[in-house]
Every structure is written in structure tokens, then in C-alpha cells.
Amino acid sequence: PHTPTPPSATMSKEGPQLRKFMDKQLSLKLNGNRQVTGRLRGFDQFMNIVLDNCTTAGSDVDMGMVVVRGNSVVQFECLEPVGR
DSSP, X not given: OOOOBOXXXXXXXXXXXXXXXXXXXXXXXXXXXXXXXXXXXXXXXXXXEEEEEEEETTOOOOOOSEEEOGGGEXXXXXXXXXXX
């Protein structure tokens, strides 16, 4: 099983270390007890995240490409194997 990673564990002074998760399917737990799933297409130093083919928990409706504000991310989980 995949171990959820708290956002603070992937931060450095240069910003989040998310390159190894690019083009992988992620599940993000957001504040307000929300959850979204999508393919990671981009991120910035504030951990704002761009997800493609994004869906919300309990829905198969594809919202397309969305930007998730970094300060709303509580936890993320990669749903695919990640190379070293």
C-alpha cells in the first residue's frame, strides 16, 4: 500500500520536491474534508498544484485541469509506483 505523505515532508528551501511525482496519479486530501484525484502536471514554490483529469471523491465527473492552492493541501498520496 501507499503511505500518505504530509506536505511538510516534501518541502525544502527551494520549494516542494515533487518532480518525482510528475505525470503520476495523485490523491490530495484538502482542508474542509475534501478530496481530489488527478494527474500531476505542475507545481510551484508555494505547493500550488496543477492536476489534469481531476475528479472529486465519490464522483466520476472529470473537471479537467484544475489548480489547487498549496495552503489547502493537508496530505497527498501517489497512486502509482514512483521511480527513485
